[in-house]
Amino acid sequence: MIELPNEDLYEVIIRSLNRVNDLLVGHGERVAYSVMRLLEQDGRFSEEEISKIVWTVLFHDIGNFRKTDTWNLVQLENDQDYSHAIYGFLFLKTFFPFSQYATIVRYHHSTDAEIENACIEQKLKWVVKCLRIVDASDLYFVNNGRKDIDKAYTYFQNLSRRLFPAGLPIGSTDFSVMCDMDTIHYRLLERIKRQVLSSGEKEALLRTLVCSMDFRSHYTALHCSMMVRASDMLADCFELEPKVKNEIHIGAILHDLGKIAIPIEILESPGKLDGRLWEIMKSHVMITEDILKGCVSDEILQIAIRHHETLDGSGYPRGISGEELTLPQRIVAVGDIVSALSEERSYKQAFPLHEVMNILGQMCHAGKICPRVMKMLEDHSDSIYHAVLEEGLRTAEAFEQIYAKYYEFTQSSMQ
Ligand SMILES: [Fe+2]
Ligand SMILES: [Fe+2]
Ligand SMILES: [Fe+2]
Ligand SMILES: [Fe+2]
The missing domain is CATH 1.10.3210.10 (Hypothetical protein af1432)
Known part of the structure; x- marks a missing residue:
């Protein structure tokens, strides 16, 4: 029985994820926040679906923990070494309480064609594209010293146009908030606090975290x-x-x-x-x-x-x-x-x-x-x-x- 309040569980998981690599502190939350905003504006997703996808996105780079050198995640992303997406997908499929969404992790670095040809339902494919765009934009932002938000936004828009040629089906994400970790943290926390999580789901979330490091x-x-x-x-x-x-x-x-x-x-x-x-x-x-x-x-x-x-x-x-x-x-x-x-x-x-x-x-x-x-x-x-x-x-x-x-x-x- 895990009787931890949602907000404390969330805090433990975020603090742990942020310990893996100094350069990527906040990356999971920034990406989860932007994906959450896109999903909220889209209107097709229930509150429960959005919350579960938010958790999945928070864990989207969990496959990187497997790497011998956990200090160079940013470099790994740049080196086009996307095997962590496969490993993360398989790992989440096994341990994660919301394993039905593990697929989005599998494709988060895939090419446009791979995503297009993937055998997944349209709604999830849409989430994959959002994750792909937001993740790449945040890494671009991180790799440029998190200084030039306008440049990162232009990058985001260009990638959006490429993956959604008919235009991103929603307005846009409030990209400027990427610099404001307190707001991002607060808004994600607000959502997680409202989510109904069973004791089994809480335990599975903690076990996912702990096993991800044991399985290195x-x-x-x-x-x-x-x-x-x-x-x-x-x-x-x-x-x-x-x-x-x-x-x-x-x-x-x-x-x-x-x-x-x-x-x-x-x-x-x-x-x-x-x-x-x-x-x-x-x-x-x-x-x-x-x-x-x-x-x-x-x-x-x-x-x-x-x-x-x-x-x-x-x-x-x-x-x-x-x-x-x-x-x-x-x-x-x-x-x-x-x-x-x-x-x-x-x-x-x-x-x-x-x-x-x-x-x-x-x-x-x-x-x-x-x-x-x-x-x-x-x-x-x-x-x-x-x-x-x-x-x-x-x-x-x-x-x-x-x-x-x-x-x-x-x-x-x-x-
Ligand atoms: Fe990644
Ligand atoms: Fe990432
Ligand atoms: Fe021990
Ligand atoms: Fe110990």
Whole structure:
């Protein structure tokens, strides 16, 4: 159950997306806003359809997260490397709650002819064209240092004339607002606040975000889903109130959100990270805190950002000691380790159950993890370990299917 208000969910997602690349901060929102305005003026789309398309457009460049070098997205767009549109489409088809709109992401860099010949209903084709025009215009604007709005508008008009030879079926978008991020943010938020989102849709939106960064590498692909499963199962073993279990569940989903800003080379490092790189790696917790602050309850925030703290105070980022760590925080910290040990990583193999328990036992003995949680884990080790592995297998299957289809698509388009 995700009981986050829409506006807080929106804020968490936007803050996270904006962490990927400094140059493209606001790109998703600017494009989503302009597409929203075009759809509103067109009149054929219901409120619900517009809101779902807005979410889709906010995620339209999610396929870029897959790239090794997330710092050069703008360059990638310029290099005509549009494979991210295919990957983003396949990814959203799998995870996104509004997967019926994933098609618009697939074509957002396609040629005029490809869009024209695409087998999609006319209404969606119209959305694809709008997205194509607005996206390209914003990138043009970004690439010119976001200085010359008139030039960007001329670019927008020329592209519109090309894709809609009979004239853009609506007046125009209020292009000058592209410089005013506060207004864009406010207006998008107004729409999202009105949208009726089920708890399942909210969870799927968060999972889309979290999986997009986990799926950057097969070493990290399974982490969040396995970690959430381990934490949920441990929480079930204790007689906790549903509210607390729910906080554990959301805190676990969000715990590594800050990794969105950590370069994949660091996440995939085959050896022990040296001083500077280790500091960058550790910074994911503070980034998670920045993203979540003010958007989730303090209980959820603390669960998410204390997963690397240890009872003896030797953890990070704050070195908080045992008395300050609550049971839910201790559960999630153990859930994180169970998951990490049960996964294959760039620097290690997946460990069998007895080895997982051995390592955790040593950590408990050294005063790092909670003996109560450890005891509960020992009592249920078999069922928890196998459920966690099963969860990992399900996620691995989704990962493999997306990549297999991706290679199929990109190979056939190269022939
Ligand atoms: Fe793109
Ligand atoms: Fe884009
Ligand atoms: Fe972490
Ligand atoms: Fe983690």
